[in-house]
Every structure is written in structure tokens, then in C-alpha cells.
Amino acid sequence: MSEPKRLHPAAMIFNIIQAIKQSVLGLLPLVIIALTNGVLLIVMVISAVVLLAGVILVSVLSWLRFTYQLEDDQLRIERGILIRKKRTISKHRIQSIDLSQNVIHRIFGLTKVQIETAGNDPATDAALSAVSMAEGQRLHDELKYKKQVPEELEADLEGQEEEQPALVQPDPIEETELPRRKITLKTLLIAGSTSASFGILLGIFGVVFSQAEALIPDEFYSDASRWVLSLGAQLMIVLGIVVVIFLWLLSILQTVIKNWDFTITRYEKELFITRGLLEKKQSTIPLKKIQAIGIKESIVHQPLGFVSVYVEIASGEVNQNEEMHTLIFPLMRKKDLTSFLAEILPEYSYETEQLVSLPKKALPYYLVRSAIIPLLATIGVGIFFLSYIWIPLIILIIALLYGFASYHTAGYVIDDRQITVQSRILGKDTAIIKQHRVQALARKQNPLHRKQALVNMDMAILNKMSGRHFIIRELRVEDGNKIADWYSYQKESSS
Amino acid sequence: MREQPNVRIAKDAIKAWQLTAHLFAIISFIITIAAIVLYFYVDFVPGWLVLAIAGVTIVEWVVTAFIIPKLRWRRWRYQIYDQEIYIQHGILIVTRTLVPMIRVQHVDTQQGPILKKYGLATLEISTAATTHQIPALLEEEASELRDQISELARVEQDDV
Known part of the structure; x- marks a missing residue:
């Protein structure tokens, strides 16, 4: 086990695919221009072939050069065609090892191994893009679980493993005893049919449709639009509904594929999530990276009694395709939340019965903040186009309702070492934060606040981006002081 | 507060x-x-x-x-306790900030040409998520505070 190993040859395919993916996007405009010009087209084809050959060559070489080996307590990776890079990662520094498989991985029975180390520097992390499933499992167990085993035992185990290097699964009995939750198909379908991605898809469709004019030849476009217009209003409405339903189904499908079999398991020091139908993903969240827990109730989910649960984690790996926070459960009934937390994250508890809400004098601030722009718009429209005044008026009423809802939702509860902050940005968001996770506490007052004995409290925590601020606006001064006392280490000084 | x-x-x-x-x-x-x-x-x-x-x-x-x-x-005030830093600033919107020592990641002092002319320096305190400044302290006071804070902040950090 100490000699250097190569990745599975399929790693070359991933390399090639990735290189093509990257270059296609950049070259697309050129291709479109080339399509209209015969000579340029030939040049393009030739250069594409050359480029492809180059990419294949580089992929093969980098595959040849990429080796990894397990040695003592270290994982050693060597790579680079011209510039040789060696990286050694100590076992003790590894925070999580995740195996994920996309479609190609699954065809070949392979897995990607993502190794994340402590610290916020993404450059210290490592990834093996394709190894066999058994090898992936072995690495995972080797680097992860064995470090808790005492050394004498470890030596023993190592001896055994030489003989049977295949799947070393943790004890199955132990596995079933661990607290875990799995999403049901029904909730998954509900999550899909009410997800926000539907709106996004609708938007994308709208953009594509409006750009279609430029892409489709004029004649065809005008023929088609004449045909559509000749269908009459009813048919067009039907067509529209069909498109919307189709997009809706697409968004359901997307959510179902992404969160298929979503399972969260609580280990002693980490959360472990597996999900995905086509692309199987594992992710490990070390408990000590969790900065806060959030419970989101979107405006669609709230009346139906559903919530989704996420965590804010401090981490260096920020991919563009990943959300700001990490979902630890896509959707569940709100009444199941307490038992979910008790089982998966007993360190945190969800209690909002004793929520301290805002004083009445805070309401005007919320109404003004949400309605000032629609109000100005209403006045403007009222002066210039009186007959259309109903449009801004409706918006104004919605804004006022929203302002009231925000006021009504806002509040906090202090419970021993944790604070629960409730707020609303469209959806209701309840965050549970531990005292020692708050990086700094600020209290802000403008002159009006001072006159009315109100304060804004701002709690900063760390997350994947540079930080997140939880702000409760227009609290009573006494409540602000309570939060400060809860936070302060210097009890005597601030009381 | x-x-x-x-x-x-x-x-x-x-x-x-x-x-x-x-x-x-x-x-x-x-x-x-x-x-x-x-x-x-x-x-x-x-x-x-x-x-x-x-x-x-x-x-x-x-x-x-x-x-x-x-x-x-007139509004700018600060206080350094053993376990936290307390800052107040702002003319219209008065902000009071508490930064616990154990959250402090590093402390810097800065001095531009204008501050240098008056023998002043700015102290900058960074946590993992936020940055706080105490502007215009006397030079020696700033560097003293910097050392004092980094000494106090050296308490075992559990994580992040």
C-alpha cells in the first residue's frame, strides 16, 4: 500500500470533458461567426481538431503523472506535467472525505474522492477525480476512521487489510444505531412542486424565448408567429398552460433527481449526508464547522406547514454552483422539526413559544421601510397618469402587508447559551446560534431610535462567504441590553 | 452595553x-x-x-x-476589558460593538502620513467575520494596545 498508485484511466475522460466544457463556452461566439463563413469554418474545424488532440495529449500525460500513495499517516499526491507538484496531507489534518459519483463514474463503478482539510484555504484540499469504488472506500476508511482506533489495534487491522483490501464497511449494527433521517418520496415530490427553481426555470424560459427571435431565421419566425396568432386566444392560453406545466414538471424532476434518497446521519463528531439519483453525492459536515442552524419557511411552504433546515458552515470550499448555506434537510413537516433536531443535532433546540417580539412603536419603521418606494411611485403615478393609479396602489398594499409581516415575524429567544433569531426576507427564517459562534455584537441607534428607546442589534457570524449578519431591528432597549448581557463575557461591566 | x-x-x-x-x-x-x-x-x-x-x-x-x-x-470611545473589546462610534447612528477576545484573529496598527504628522496610529482588530477600527490613538498607546490585545487573544481558541 505504500507504492504510488495512478487514478483509474477514466480520469482522463473527465479531464477531457472538463477541458471541452471550458473551451466550448469561450469559443461559442467564434463558432457562430464561423458558421456564416465557409473559409473560416474550415479553419475552425482544423483548429478544433488540433485543440482536441492537444487536450487528449495533456489529459493522458497528466494522468500518467498523477500518482497518490498512502504512507504511514499521510496521503501523498504527485502531479504536474512540466512543473512537478507534490503534496502531503497529514491524516490528522483531514476533516472530511467525501465520495461522489456522477453518471460516468457510475457506469464504470468509480468514485470521486474529495478530501477537505481544516482551515479556510481551498488550495490545501485535494481531490482524486476517479478511483474504483472499493479503492475509494478503502481510502475513506483508511484516512478517516482508523485514526480513532488505538495504535496497537491499528497495526493489527493494517495486517488484515493487506489480505482483503475490499470494502471495509463500518460495522452494520453500529450503522443502524446511529441517528438518521431519510426523506420520503412524498415530501420530496412536495419539495419539488413548490421549489423556487420553478420560478427560475420560468425566467430562463422567458429569456430564451425572447432571444429566440435572434437565433431562428426570420422567415420561419414570422411564419410561426403568424401561425400562433391565427390559433386564436383560447389555443394560445392552452399552449401557455402546457408550457408552464411542462416547466413545473421539469423543476419537480430536477429536485427529485438532486435530492433523491436524501439521508442525513449523525456521527459523533459530524453530520453525513448522501443524496442524488444520477449523481450520488456524499458530504460530511464536521460539527465544529457549524456556525448556525437555520430553519427556512418560504411563503409557499409556511402555510402548508413545511420547513427546510440548513446550516451555515465555515469553509474554504466555495463553488459557484453551490448555495451559500448547506441544506441538511430539504423539506419536512414543521411538527417533526423538534424531534429532528433532538435526534440529529441535540446541541441545538427549536423553541419559539417564548419569542420576544418587537414593541408596537417599531411597526411604523417596518411599514415605512417596505412601503416608501411604492408610496413615492404611487404619488408619481397619481400626478402624471391618474387612470393607472391602481397598479402602484396594489403594489403599495402588498408592500405594507409585507412590512407588517416582517414586523410580526421578527423576534428573538435566549435559551442558555443559544439565541434564536427570527426574521423575514420574503420567507420566514429562524436561525439558532450558539453564543461562542457570534464573532461580534453591535448595537446601533439613530437619533429617532434614541428618542423612542429602540435599538438595532447586529450579530455577525462566519459562513462560507466572509460572514453573515443577523440583524434584529427596532428592539426595545431593555431587550437589546439582555442580548448584550447574554453575549458579554464581562458581566459586571455592562450591567 | x-x-x-x-x-x-x-x-x-x-x-x-x-x-x-x-x-x-x-x-x-x-x-x-x-x-x-x-x-x-x-x-x-x-x-x-x-x-x-x-x-x-x-x-x-x-x-x-x-x-x-x-x-x-466626542462620540468615539473604547474600552479594553480582559475578555472583550468595547467600541462606540457614529455621529447620527451610534454603534456600540462588543468583540470578545477569543474571537480576535489578529490586530494591526496602521499609520498614514497625516496620522504620522500628529504621532497617531489606527488600531485594526479582525475577527474571522468582521473588522473593527479604533482610529487615531497615540502611537505608543496603539502599539501597546495591539500587544495587549494579541496577548489577551492568545487564549486557547476552540475553533474558528
Whole structure:
């Protein structure tokens, strides 16, 4: 086990695919221009072939050069065609090892191994893009679980493993005893049919449709639009509904594929999530990276009694395709939340019965903040186009309702070492934060606040981006002081 | 957070801020002069525009150089406890901030040419998620505080 190993040859395919993916996007405009010009087209084809050959060559070489080996307590990776890079990662520094498989991985029975180390520097992390499933499992167990085993035992185990290097699964009995939750198909379908991605898809469709004019030849476009217009209003409405339903189904499908079999398991020091139908993903969240827990109730989910649960984690790996926070459960009934937390994250508890809400004098601030722009718009429209005044008026009423809802939702509860902050940005968001996770506490007052004995409290925590601020606006001064006392280490000084 | 912190920053801060404001005002004065010159040589520059620019320049100069620095200094206070740093600032919106020592990641002192002229320095305290400044402390006081804070912050950090 100490000699250097190569990745599975399929790693070359991933390399090639990735290189093509990257270059296609950049070259697309050129291709479109080339399509209209015969000579340029030939040049393009030739250069594409050359480029492809180059990419294949580089992929093969980098595959040849990429080796990894397990040695003592270290994982050693060597790579680079011209510039040789060696990286050694100590076992003790590894925070999580995740195996994920996309479609190609699954065809070949392979897995990607993502190794994340402590610290916020993404450059210290490592990834093996394709190894066999058994090898992936072995690495995972080797680097992860064995470090808790005492050394004498470890030596023993190592001896055994030489003989049977295949799947070393943790004890199955132990596995079933661990607290875990799995999403049901029904909730998954509900999550899909009410997800926000539907709106996004609708938007994308709208953009594509409006750009279609430029892409489709004029004649065809005008023929088609004449045909559509000749269908009459009813048919067009039907067509529209069909498109919307189709997009809706697409968004359901997307959510179902992404969160298929979503399972969260609580280990002693980490959360472990597996999900995905086509692309199987594992992710490990070390408990000590969790900065806060959030419970989101979107405006669609709230009346139906559903919530989704996420965590804010401090981490260096920020991919563009990943959300700001990490979902630890896509959707569940709100009444199941307490038992979910008790089982998966007993360190945190969800209690909002004793929520301290805002004083009445805070309401005007919320109404003004949400309605000032629609109000100005209403006045403007009222002066210039009186007959259309109903449009801004409706918006104004919605804004006022929203302002009231925000006021009504806002509040906090202090419970021993944790604070629960409730707020609303469209959806209701309840965050549970531990005292020692708050990086700094600020209290802000403008002159009006001072006159009315109100304060804004701002709690900063760390997350994947540079930080997140939880702000409760227009609290009573006494409540602000309570939060400060809860936070302060210097009890005597601030009381 | 009921009482305000009890240590003021150096009184010379006012002078330093005033000097900065004067320097910035020079830019607006140059613009004003340019506008006046243009008014005499170019026909279509309206007179009211020049007056407006001149007015804004003078108001800006008076406010930033003679009013704000004093108010700002009066509000600026800080206090260093064993376990946390307490800061207050802001003229209209008064902000009081608590930063626990164990959350402090590093402390810097900074000094630009203007602060240097008055023997002052700015102390910058960073946590993992936020940055806080105490401007215009006496040089030796700033470096003393920097060492003191980094000493106090050296308490075992559990994580992040």
C-alpha cells in the first residue's frame, strides 16, 4: 500500500470533458461567426481538431503523472506535467472525505474522492477525480476512521487489510444505531412542486424565448408567429398552460433527481449526508464547522406547514454552483422539526413559544421601510397618469402587508447559551446560534431610535462567504441590553 | 452595553481629521475654480450652476472640516476589558460593538502620513467575520494596545 498508485484511466475522460466544457463556452461566439463563413469554418474545424488532440495529449500525460500513495499517516499526491507538484496531507489534518459519483463514474463503478482539510484555504484540499469504488472506500476508511482506533489495534487491522483490501464497511449494527433521517418520496415530490427553481426555470424560459427571435431565421419566425396568432386566444392560453406545466414538471424532476434518497446521519463528531439519483453525492459536515442552524419557511411552504433546515458552515470550499448555506434537510413537516433536531443535532433546540417580539412603536419603521418606494411611485403615478393609479396602489398594499409581516415575524429567544433569531426576507427564517459562534455584537441607534428607546442589534457570524449578519431591528432597549448581557463575557461591566 | 465605554481617543484626532478634510476640500475648490474660469470663457455655462458648485464646495468644507471632526471625536470611545473589546462610534447612528477576545484573529496598527504628522496610529482588530477600527490613538498607546490585545487573544481558541 505504500507504492504510488495512478487514478483509474477514466480520469482522463473527465479531464477531457472538463477541458471541452471550458473551451466550448469561450469559443461559442467564434463558432457562430464561423458558421456564416465557409473559409473560416474550415479553419475552425482544423483548429478544433488540433485543440482536441492537444487536450487528449495533456489529459493522458497528466494522468500518467498523477500518482497518490498512502504512507504511514499521510496521503501523498504527485502531479504536474512540466512543473512537478507534490503534496502531503497529514491524516490528522483531514476533516472530511467525501465520495461522489456522477453518471460516468457510475457506469464504470468509480468514485470521486474529495478530501477537505481544516482551515479556510481551498488550495490545501485535494481531490482524486476517479478511483474504483472499493479503492475509494478503502481510502475513506483508511484516512478517516482508523485514526480513532488505538495504535496497537491499528497495526493489527493494517495486517488484515493487506489480505482483503475490499470494502471495509463500518460495522452494520453500529450503522443502524446511529441517528438518521431519510426523506420520503412524498415530501420530496412536495419539495419539488413548490421549489423556487420553478420560478427560475420560468425566467430562463422567458429569456430564451425572447432571444429566440435572434437565433431562428426570420422567415420561419414570422411564419410561426403568424401561425400562433391565427390559433386564436383560447389555443394560445392552452399552449401557455402546457408550457408552464411542462416547466413545473421539469423543476419537480430536477429536485427529485438532486435530492433523491436524501439521508442525513449523525456521527459523533459530524453530520453525513448522501443524496442524488444520477449523481450520488456524499458530504460530511464536521460539527465544529457549524456556525448556525437555520430553519427556512418560504411563503409557499409556511402555510402548508413545511420547513427546510440548513446550516451555515465555515469553509474554504466555495463553488459557484453551490448555495451559500448547506441544506441538511430539504423539506419536512414543521411538527417533526423538534424531534429532528433532538435526534440529529441535540446541541441545538427549536423553541419559539417564548419569542420576544418587537414593541408596537417599531411597526411604523417596518411599514415605512417596505412601503416608501411604492408610496413615492404611487404619488408619481397619481400626478402624471391618474387612470393607472391602481397598479402602484396594489403594489403599495402588498408592500405594507409585507412590512407588517416582517414586523410580526421578527423576534428573538435566549435559551442558555443559544439565541434564536427570527426574521423575514420574503420567507420566514429562524436561525439558532450558539453564543461562542457570534464573532461580534453591535448595537446601533439613530437619533429617532434614541428618542423612542429602540435599538438595532447586529450579530455577525462566519459562513462560507466572509460572514453573515443577523440583524434584529427596532428592539426595545431593555431587550437589546439582555442580548448584550447574554453575549458579554464581562458581566459586571455592562450591567 | 448600557453605559458607554470610558476611554476617549487622542484629542489630536480632531486635527488629523480636519487636515484630511482640508486636503479633500482642495479638490472641490479646484473644481469650483475651473467652473468659474469656464464661466468666463465659455458662453453656455449657466451662472447658477457655478454658484451651486461654489455653494456646495463651501458647505462641504465647513461641514467636513469644522463640524464633523469634533462631533466624531466626542462620540468615539473604547474600552479594553480582559475578555472583550468595547467600541462606540457614529455621529447620527451610534454603534456600540462588543468583540470578545477569543474571537480576535489578529490586530494591526496602521499609520498614514497625516496620522504620522500628529504621532497617531489606527488600531485594526479582525475577527474571522468582521473588522473593527479604533482610529487615531497615540502611537505608543496603539502599539501597546495591539500587544495587549494579541496577548489577551492568545487564549486557547476552540475553533474558528
